[in-house]
Amino acid sequence: MEAGTNLKDLGIPIQLVVRIRPLQPSEQRQGDLRILDNQRKVVLIEPSKLQGTTDDEFTFDYVFAEDSFDGLYERLVRPLIRMEDDSPFPGFLDGVSCAVLTFGNSKSGKSCTVEGKHTSSVNMKDGVIPSLIDGVYDALSEKEGSFGKRRRNMSWRYKMSVQYIEIVDEKIIDLLNPIKMELDIDEKGLSDGLGIKNLVRKQVSNKEELFQSFKFGQSGRTSSRSEFGPLNERSASIFCIDLHQIQSMSPLRMGEKETTDHLFSQFFVVDLPGADKIAEDPTTLRIREGPTLNNGIICLSSVLKMLAQAKDIREFDYGQFEGSKLTRVLSDVLCGGFRTVCITTIPPANYQANALTLRYASLFPKITCFPVVNNGCAMALARRLTSQIHVLKQQLLVSGAEGGRSDDRASKNLLQLVELERRVIESESVRLALVEEREQLREKLSGLGTRLSQVLADKAQVQQERIASEEERLRLAKLLVDLQLEQSAAAEGGVEREFQLENKLLQHETALAGLHAALQARDERVAGLEAELTRAGSLLEDLRAEAGAARANYAGALADLDAERGRAEELALELLTLVNARNALLRERLQARADAERLGRQAGELQSALEAAQADGRSSSDRAAQLEHEIESIKLELQRAQLELEGARVQGGERELALARRAADERRAADEELAALRREALAQAEAARAEREGE
Secondary structure (H helix, E strand, O other), X not given: OOOOOOHHHHOEEOEEEEEEOOOOOOOOOEOEEEEEOOOOEEEEEOOOOOOOOHHHEEEOOEEEOOOOOHHHHHHHHHHHHOOOOOOXXXXXXXXXXXXXXXXXXXXXXXXXXXXXXXXXXXXXXXXXXXXXXXXXXXXXXXXXXXXOOOOOOEEEEEEEEEEEEXXXXXXXXXXXXXXXXXXXXOOOXXXXXXXXXXXXXXXXXXXXXXXXXXXXXXXXXXXXXXOOEEHHHOOEEEEEEXXXXXXXXXXXXXXXXXXXXXXXXXXXXXXXXXXXXXXXOHHHXXXXXXXXXXXXXXXXXXXXXXXXXXXXXXXXXXXXHHHOHHHHHOHHHHHOOEEEEEEEEEOOOEHHHHHHHHHHHOOXXXXXXXXXXXXXXHXXXXXXXXXXXXXXXXXXXXXXXXXXXXXXXXXXXXXXXXXXXXXXXXXXXXXXXXXXXXXHHHHHHHHHHHHHHHHHHHOHHHHHHHHHHHHHHHHHHXXXXXXXXXXXHHHHHHHHHHHHHHHHHHHHHHXXXXXXXXXXHHHHHHHHHHHHHHHHHHHHHHHHHHHHHHHHHXXXXXXXXXXXXXXXXXXXXXXXXXXXXXXXXXXXXXXXXXXXXXXXXXXXXXXXXXXXXXXXXXXXXXXXXXXXXXXXXXXXXXXXXXXXXXXHHHHHHHHHHHHHHHHHHHHHHHHHHHHHHHHHHHHHHXXXXXXXXXX
């Protein structure tokens, strides 16, 4: 690196886009805006004017005016996930930490942009977090598929975890822990993820688990109010995904060793507090609403101004990050090793609010970040240097009580530490320069350690007491961590048990639905059988009608022969009378069944009806015998007629044979009907006798 190089020029500015939400039905227009230069410029217009001035013109990377989230995902979120052909920068899956910030006033669509409007399913790309979850796992599947097509001796796997916090009134709340408790930032810088002590870190294996963790944390966000308004408008949330990728290469020759490469990356989605209070005086605001309620957005505005106005990273005042917990957590996001984009949300018709929001949002492109690929070596070096920085800070604090001479040495040492921190967060090219200067840095640290050891020798007793208190505090912190781990394990077990119970309930509901469907099919089959039974009854009636017609034809045929056929007609009439009597009996039986409730009161009438039926049955039997005798006589007379009409036998032979067969069938049918009538009469008599005996 050449001398005099401005390190700020080696970084990447924060990308800034604007999203304009639709006008609400109850919202009044207090101005207007125009979108120009291919969706890259916004011109605000005051209510009393027809066009805006140059002071009201703001230029951005892109302006989204549509309600759909698809365009924002394709242009902004998707390039952060993985480096593509049209993107020169590596992404989240390439080992670079990324962040998406949402900035805007309350009720400007900021939280809706982060969480989405329809987040019931992870497959719906609506909102930064749901679309990010879906896009990350799609990219992981694609990378896993393409990786398998490479060399056979190469393997790749990954681990993913999630953290979710909310910062409200300078309190850090773990949204993934059912037990809400205030947490602290890890001053040592040794905690992974968001760098907060005792924060739940949940391992996830698929996008459904990651989405359920997001939904669980979202349901736990602050919804209460203070005397100054809803607390959720003053709170910030940070959703963090940690990805650890391991790439291994097996040896191809004997004697070679297996090589392993590691990539570590994070993805932050930050919902910043509402920017409404930026316009007010910080001192007046703290006096009126308390020192901590709006501290996050106030310190954030100061940090943005400082970073945007600095011409070189040596001019960064890192002390301003210590003003609030929000800025301390976001220090790397705003000027460190993250690739950061900002989404500014504004309403469509509020000149005063939009002017203030866009003026502060215009500071983001002036801020430079230094994204680097976080491989295993870089992470180990950064962790070691961070640990050394913390130790040196503690030693400086101990040596600060000696006096003016120690204060001078402490000031010099603090300047050296600031320089060391600046080197840790530089870009990849700065990291290479840091490796070249490592030996010089070690010599400086050695000299610094010698001087600090001399100071610590004079303060040995104080240090021993401090170490004892630190050990006690660490013991208590360990106990607290163990307790929280047990609580987290119990909470995760409860969530898993609830998930299994829900699956069982769904299975039972599915089985019940199948039973209902089978029952409905059975009912339909019964209805079909009833319909077929009705059709069979109608067919039986038709057959009976055809039988009556056959009997009538038989009587007509006999009438054509001679006078004896008249007697055959009387036989047919008597047969019809028997049929009518049978039908009357059937109707009486149906009536008797329909009037079963009145059988008790009509027992005497039923007995008389039964006796009449028995008399009819006996007369029917006598009449049937007479009919049989007459039929035999008719046969004899027909034989004599056949002998006398022998000359006409050739012509009417077939007809007479047919008539004889019909007569035999009719006689058989009459016998069967008489037998059926006898059985029915006997059955009715037995039923009536049984009813009388029962009474």
